[in-house]
Amino acid sequence: MTPTKTLRRAAWLALLLFARNSILNAQMDTIVDPAKTAQARSEEEFDYYLEIVSAPDATQTLARVEAFTTRFPRSELLSAAYRYRMHAYEQLNDFSGMLAAGRKVLSQNPDDINTLLTLAPAMATRASGRPDREQLLSEAEQDATHALTEIEATRISRKVSRAQWSLERRQMESEAHGALGIVALQKKDTEAAIREFKTAINLAPQPQGVLFLRLGLALSTTAKDQAQDNFRKAEELGPDAVRRSASEESRRLSQNTLPR
């Protein structure tokens, strides 16, 4: 046996292990097969790409992605550039821009877990009141389910330990189930919503307050005591916006349950 390992055909990304926070890592560091990495064909092309990577803020990112995609419309790095655009719009709270950029990523790389897990909850939470509500909910459900399938099939780099992967995997699965919970809540399927949120909470290495808030909302029509427990937990965990919403929902639920 020579030096350890075979990297060659191992499927793709150790994906997104760190991608939500460090997209460059996802693109270039945690991949299983470096030979399959998207390649710049000229130094100038890569200079422009690195300008995106090192952009100081979301607005600059958008400008630099625009410059890159205009100048190198056939680049293999386009998908990665669009992912930066998607996250920049996410930071700027521009749902339409984020959706358009995310769909471009998926048109080139339909199994991109990072994008699926970014779009699914965004579509589910923004669907309400929009004319394309049904389509958004349907796409959110498909993307979250697709993400779960891809996570299951993911092969990872040997640089990543099983314990580390287990945490990352649980976090990603939690996000997918959280998105499915929102879809179910929007469709008023409270039973499914409760199930999905509970799964999301159980899977998350460190469950966020918003999951308890949403579970509380799903429980509020059928199990008010449990709903209040979850609102309290959401208030404990925060952050402030979640804390305020949980407090408000808790008060509203209490008022509705007062004997007349």
Next chain:
Amino acid sequence: MQRQRTRPSASFLLTFSLLWIHAASAQSIPPDPKELPVISPAAGNPEIGKLVRAGKWREVASLSEEMHRKDPDNPMLLYWEGAAHLQLHEPVPAVQAFRSAELLGMNTALMHEDLGLAYYDLNQFVLFEEEMKRALAAEPDDPKPYYYLGFYLWTIRSDASAALDSFEKAAHLAPDDWKSAYQSGNCFEQVGKLDQARQRYQTAIRLLKQSGAKFGWPYQGMARLMLDENPQVALSMAQQAVQLQPDEPSHHAVLSEVYERLGDLPDAVHEAQTAALQNPNDSKTHYALYKLYRQTGDARAKSELEIFQQTRALYDAD
């Protein structure tokens, strides 16, 4: 069992780069005759050179950045900024600094090599190859680009023949370099030319003995080659590999294999356990340990088989 190979990380390449940079900062003639010769880019920057020799890369990055602000047309300062970031495993600012140096007219072999290594670190292999070609154009007798190209061709492209060609060129240009001799031996072994492989490993071992470097790979190579012909010699080679690099799991795995061949199952188990502990994500190591447990009637065989299956499912190609 199928031969395995590793994709040595960019840091593996950088280790060698570091040696060369130290030599470069000292003077154009390396202090150690075993080191490959390079041009000295630090000659005009004694302050930076001092920090480089001390391996204080964070300070090199800060100082060169500060000096660059005062002297923006000096590409050498950008080069050192890039070199520091490269050593700090920060390839993005490294590429940006080297490219700025290049745009200011720098065209040295060393700059192209280091820029190429930064591209390699970012898995940008098209650009890496171009930079190595530019390095060779700038300095045709420099063995390092051939070495780096060989490394890339073997580890990323899995092209042992092409890699061999590059390593042989590197070894020809630097006949005292044990790294190139070892890599040539490994490629000869991969293409089935075992006599040449043995010859290169022996050369590498002879050079290593002269240099005193802690590098066990040629001993491991010899152990593999000798396993069928003379297991006792293989044992001695595998033990030396482990002695030189006790933290390298594949040395322990090969030593385990040799012990197994000699019928010494307790030692085989011990070495396989060490290999598995040092490289827990390698399914083949776990499989070897599982087989040894089974042979020895050890109850841990069942759990080891489960670990093997888990690691295979998670890390191995379909």
